[in-house]
Amino acid sequence: MALSTNLRRAIAPLVALGLRVACASCSSDDSSSAGAGTTPPTDSAYPSSVVVLGHSGTTGAGSDPDNPMADIRENSWATETNPEVDSVYQRIVAENPAAEGHVANFGIDGSDVTSLPSRHRSS
Secondary structure, three states: OOOHHHHHHHHHHHHHHHHHEEEEOOOOOOHHOOOOHHHHHHHOOOOOOOOOOOOOHHHHHHOOOOOOEEOHHHHOOOOOOOOOOOHHHHHHHHHHHOOOOOOEEOOOOOOOOOOOOHHHOOO
């Protein structure tokens, strides 16, 4: 079944962003080409980076009972480091330390699949 033109337009920038991030985190197996700041290769079955696009479910929205309208990004279930949350990112780093620091959260409140590409072009 072919994707609709609108769906292809919505997905294409997200795929391109994912590829850019994935390629940026790749490292060579040839240690002679590794420069300062590169991540050493890993044999882990876990990813070496985490990137999230999404709506308020990724921003920690409503996670502070004293300020329910605020985004508390430290409480993101996907990308953040609050030990009480035990985010996906924290669990990946525990299994693959090479992922440490390789995380990005582009979540925006109110986003849906059709609005993500236009909202993230300016990011």
